[in-house]
Amino acid sequence: MTGASPARAAAVAAVAEVFREHGYAGASLALIGARTGLGKGSLYHLFPGGKAEMAQAVLDDVEAWFEASVFAPLRDTADPAAGLRTMMAETRTYFRSGNRMCLVGILALTAERDPFAGKIAGYFSAWRAALATALRGRDGSEAVEIVAEECVAAIQGALILSRALDEPDVFERVLSTWEQRLLARV
Amino acid sequence: MTGASPARAAAVAAVAEVFREHGYAGASLALIGARTGLGKGSLYHLFPGGKAEMAQAVLDDVEAWFEASVFAPLRDTADPAAGLRTMMAETRTYFRSGNRMCLVGILALTAERDPFAGKIAGYFSAWRAALATALRGRDGSEAVEIVAEECVAAIQGALILSRALDEPDVFERVLSTWEQRLLARV
DNA sequence: CTCGACCTGTACCGATCGGTACAAATCCGG
DNA sequence: CCGGATTTGTACCGATCGGTACAGGTCGAG
Numbered sequence: 001m002t003g004a005s006p007a008r009a010a011a012v013a014a015v016a017e018v019f020r021e022h023g024y025a026g027a028s029l030a031l032i033g034a035r036t037g038l039g040k041g042s043l044y045h046l047f048p049g050g051k052a053e054m055a056q057a058v059l060d061d062v063e064a065w066f067e068a069s070v071f072a073p074l075r076d077t078a079d080p081a082a083g084l085r086t087m088m089a090e091t092r093t094y095f096r097s098g099n100r101m102c103l104v105g106i107l108a109l110t111a112e113r114d115p116f117a118g119k120i121a122g123y124f125s126a127w128r129a130a131l132a133t134a135l136r137g138r139d140g141s142e143a144v145e146i147v148a149e150e151c152v153a154a155i156q157g158a159l160i161l162s163r164a165l166d167e168p169d170v171f172e173r174v175l176s177t178w179e180q181r182l183l184a185r186v
Numbered sequence: 187m188t189g190a191s192p193a194r195a196a197a198v199a200a201v202a203e204v205f206r207e208h209g210y211a212g213a214s215l216a217l218i219g220a221r222t223g224l225g226k227g228s229l230y231h232l233f234p235g236g237k238a239e240m241a242q243a244v245l246d247d248v249e250a251w252f253e254a255s256v257f258a259p260l261r262d263t264a265d266p267a268a269g270l271r272t273m274m275a276e277t278r279t280y281f282r283s284g285n286r287m288c289l290v291g292i293l294a295l296t297a298e299r300d301p302f303a304g305k306i307a308g309y310f311s312a313w314r315a316a317l318a319t320a321l322r323g324r325d326g327s328e329a330v331e332i333v334a335e336e337c338v339a340a341i342q343g344a345l346i347l348s349r350a351l352d353e354p355d356v357f358e359r360v361l362s363t364w365e366q367r368l369l370a371r372v
Numbered sequence: 373c374t375c376g377a378c379c380t381g382t383a384c385c386g387a388t389c390g391g392t393a394c395a396a397a398t399c400c401g402g
Numbered sequence: 403c404c405g406g407a408t409t410t411g412t413a414c415c416g417a418t419c420g421g422t423a424c425a426g427g428t429c430g431a432g
Binding site for chain 1: 298309
Binding site for chain 3: 193224225226227228229231
């Protein structure tokens with residue numbers, strides 16, 4: 001079963017970094033083995049489905065983290081502002097101030113994404129929905145969904161631009177701009 | 187020489203689509219051969235440097251297109267509003283309303299980007315600078331560079347989100363939102 | 373028609389790909 | 403200490419990888 005043994009959890013974290021840095025096609029079993037410190041035997045014991053199952057596990061891992069650290073606080077309508085601040089803080093930490101790419105975004109881009117398309121869409125959809133819920137707190141009338149999706153897109157784009165320009169400040173600027181912009185709405 | 191024979195130009199366009207859809211690592215010579223209709227002999231005749239030279243050629247191609255169709259109009263300070271409108275229209279067309287990925291963004295993400303890092307950074311840097319120039323038209327004092335980079339990031343992020351959610355509308359919305367936002371500044 | 377330059381298809385190279393098989397090592401309850 | 407289950411390293415598989423070699427085709431200039 002796809003249980004949660006500590007060994008597997010550690011492997012998932014390491015595999016995630018390889019996918020982040022090389023994409024799905026570029027993440028060879030050799031790279032994954034080196035990063036995890038595991039031979040093929042162990043790798044295929046933990047992930048009988050091979051590379052595809054590793055990607056699924058990694059996506060589940062990301063989704064669980066975001067669900068607990070970002071989506072849940074955002075859905076707490078009692079204090080939307082606190083939820084937004086939490087989201088921004090966690091996002092900043094998670095992406096290491098722009099030095100770490102978004103795994104889901106990377107997996108979304110290339111043609112090999114098809115087996116994961118559902119999970120990928122669900123992830124961004126959940127983020128947008130949770131953010132819209134927080135924004136709807138007091139601002140019931142306006143098109144909060146559109147603001148929410150623009151914010152998510154801005155974060156993704158900031159990651160790309162930061163990396164392409166090798167300027168982590170870009171990510172920081174976009175994040176703080178949006179934090180102010182969102183807090184002004186609730 | 188890396189001249190501009192028609193055959194090579196056609197090949198560059200086809201190769202670009204393969205890179206767009208599969209990333210650098212995922213773009214195998216088999217895929218490239220199938221898409222271009224060229225055998226390895228012709229491919230290595232046109233691009234003696236192999237895959238790396240193809241990527242360079244493709245980046246040059248994109249850069250030339252953007253320079254002529256987007257950057258140049260933006261730098262025409264006589265009519266900034268017209269330049270902005272042109273940029274948005276060309277961007278919408280180029281990315282096929284969100285159904286076509288940004289080649290430079292894709293190449294920027296993975297670790298194999300290193301040989302092209304300079305060109306990639308230059309491309310986004312030129313876009314940001316040209317956009318800032320257009321914005322500086324009348325609005326001399328404000329931090330136009332920051333607005334410009336936020337806009338470029340928003341477009342990149344909108345492409346990712348559109349593709350991940352399989353909702354081209356996301357791209358359209360972000361683009362038109364930013365068009366209004368920018369035109370209000372000049 | 374001949375020749376040489378250009379172009380292209382094909383066979384082939386060693387390396388690496390993702391994946392499998394399996395035996396040895398390790399672990400742990402009895 | 404035993405013995406079965408779990409975990410691991412390693413050898414190996416066919417396929418495909420990026421790249422090379424080269425023979426033959428195509429073409430226009432002389």
